[in-house]
Amino acid sequence: xxxxxxxxxxxxxxxxxxxxxxxxxxxxxxxxxxxxxxxxxxxxxxxxxxxxxxxxxxxxxxxxxxxxxxxxxxxxxxxxxxxxxxxxxxxxxxxxxxxxxxxxxxxxxxxxxxxxxxxxxxxxxxxxxxxxxxxxxxxxxxxxxxxxxxxxxxxxxxxxxxxxxxxxxxxxxxxxxxxxxxxxxxxxxxxxxxxxxxxxxxxxxxxxxxxxxxxxxxxxxxxxxxxxxxxxxxxxxxxxxxxxxxxxxxxxxxxxxxxxxxxxxxxxxxxxxxxxxxxxxxxxxxxxxxxxxxxxxxxxxxxxxxxxxxxxxxxxxxxxxxxxxxxxxxxxxxxx
Numbered sequence: 208x209x210x211x212x213x214x215x216x217x218x219x220x221x222x223x224x225x226x227x228x229x230x231x232x233x234x235x236x237x238x239x240x241x242x243x244x245x246x247x248x249x250x251x252x253x254x255x256x257x258x259x260x261x262x263x264x265x266x267x268x269x270x271x272x273x274x275x276x277x278x279x280x281x282x283x284x285x286x287x288x289x290x291x292x293x294x295x296x297x298x299x300x301x302x303x304x305x306x307x308x309x310x311x312x313x314x315x316x317x318x319x320x321x322x323x324x325x326x327x328x329x330x331x332x333x334x335x336x337x338x339x340x341x342x343x344x345x346x347x348x349x350x351x352x353x354x355x356x357x358x359x360x361x362x363x364x365x366x367x368x369x370x371x372x373x374x375x376x377x378x379x380x381x382x383x384x385x386x387x388x389x390x391x392x393x394x395x396x397x398x399x400x401x402x403x404x405x406x407x408x409x410x411x412x413x414x415x416x417x418x419x420x421x422x423x424x425x426x427x428x429x430x431x432x433x434x435x436x437x438x439x440x441x442x443x444x445x446x447x448x449x450x451x452x453x454x455x456x457x458x459x460x461x462x463x464x465x466x467x468x469x470x471x472x473x474x475x476x477x478x479x480x481x482x483x484x485x486x487x488x489x490x491x492x493x494x495x496x497x498x499x500x501x502x503x504x505x506x507x508x509x510x511x512x513x514x515x516x517x518x519x520x521x522x523x524x525x526x527x528x529x530x531x532x533x534x535x536x537x538x539x540x541x542x543x
Contacts, residue, residue: 214270215242215250220263223247227261279316280324290321294340297485298511306512344485359445359467364453368442368472371463375440381405381528382439385476386426388417388448389483396493398501399425400483402476403437406525407516409479409508411501413493423451431458437529442473482508 219240226236233251237244254266280287293303300321308314328337329346338346359365375383383405389398397417401410410429415421430438440461443449452462465472486504487496509525512518 215246217263217267220250220254220266223250224261224263227251278324278327279320286316287324290316291340294321296511297482297507299342301514302512302518305514305518309512309518339485342485343481344488358447359464361447362445362450362452362464365445365464366462368463368465371440371442371461375404375442378404380439382433382437384430384438384441385473386441386443386449387473387476387480388422388446389480389487390417390489391487391493392490393492393494398483398487398493400476400480401426401429401441402479403521403525404475406528407475407479407513407521408525409483409505409521411505413498413501417448419448419450422448423454426455427458430455430460434529435459444470444473479508 219242222240223236226239231239233247234244237247240247250266251261254269255261256265280290289307290303293306294300298306300318303321304314304316304318307316322341325337325340326347329335335346338344374380381403383403385402385404387400387402389400389411391397395417397414399412399414399422401412402408403410412425412429414425426441430441438458438460440463441452441455442463442465443452444465445467449464452464455462470477483504486507506522509522510520512520516524
């Protein structure tokens with residue numbers, strides 16, 4: 208019989224339970240498993256149930272529980288404070304992990320470890336404020352959808368998203384925007400949100416109302432000052448607040464609409480609004496929200512690193528490419 212010092216596997220535990228049920232002795236079981244009798248005796252004694260019955264799955268769980276020393280964030284207070292501080296700024300666990308890896312040159316934690324730590328805190332303390340550190344503010348994972356009617360037929364000159372230039376889909380060209388209205392529980396309150404597909408930059412405005420005219424005017428005021436190359440297309444959902452979309456044609460911007468019940472076709476702005484909800488929940492009263500506070504929330508969003516940008520920030524990408532565009536416009540290529 209050879210000496211072995213590795214942990215007993217789940218397969219060996221199943222063999223121990225089977226051989227014990229067949230009436231074999233400890234020495235016979237040890238000989239079959241090529242283990243010492245003391246190892247088998249210790250395994251049975253330490254990992255049997257309260258009634259003395261040995262079950263392999265229960266024994267395996269007992270063994271794992273004894274080796275558990277807490278998550279990495281439990282063991283390292285400095286790391287925990289750093290991660291929680293970044294989550295409190297609105298960063299997602301994945302953004303935290305990869306930004307730290309970009310800065311330190313090595314991965315020190317995984318995003319799944321962060322999620323498990325947060326959910327464990329909720330389960331252990333019943334303090335549901337921990338959920339506000341997560342991107343969607345949920346206390347458990349899951350998604351539930353619902354469907355309703357669509358006013359698409361009421362929108363004049365509506366052009367479906369399938370007719371949008373194919374170059375927009377790749378997100379490699381700038382100047383293509385997605386727009387949505389972020390609504391709140393108080394009737395009539397809303398924030399107009401514009402999301403640039405290439406840089407993921409966010410622009411917001413508080414329109415005079417949620418009717419089509421003030422919405423169209425607000426979009427024109429935000430996009431109008433940009434160079435023509437940075438306001439090529441806008442994609443909407445089928446809300447009637449965007450019924451006057453064709454007024455954007457005056458500034459050279461083409462407009463397109465998602466298919467009904469398909470908000471994922473403008474997933475960038477949907478994701479942005481989901482992130483903004485962390486600072487601006489639906490119950491927020493916009494009358495008590497100052498312009499300075501709204502601006503700071505948007506600046507925080509635009510200066511948060513994104514995985515899709517290789518953990519650069521939207522502001523870095525937008526301004527870097529806008530300055531590059533201006534330089535090319537000022538210094539045209541020399542004639543041959």
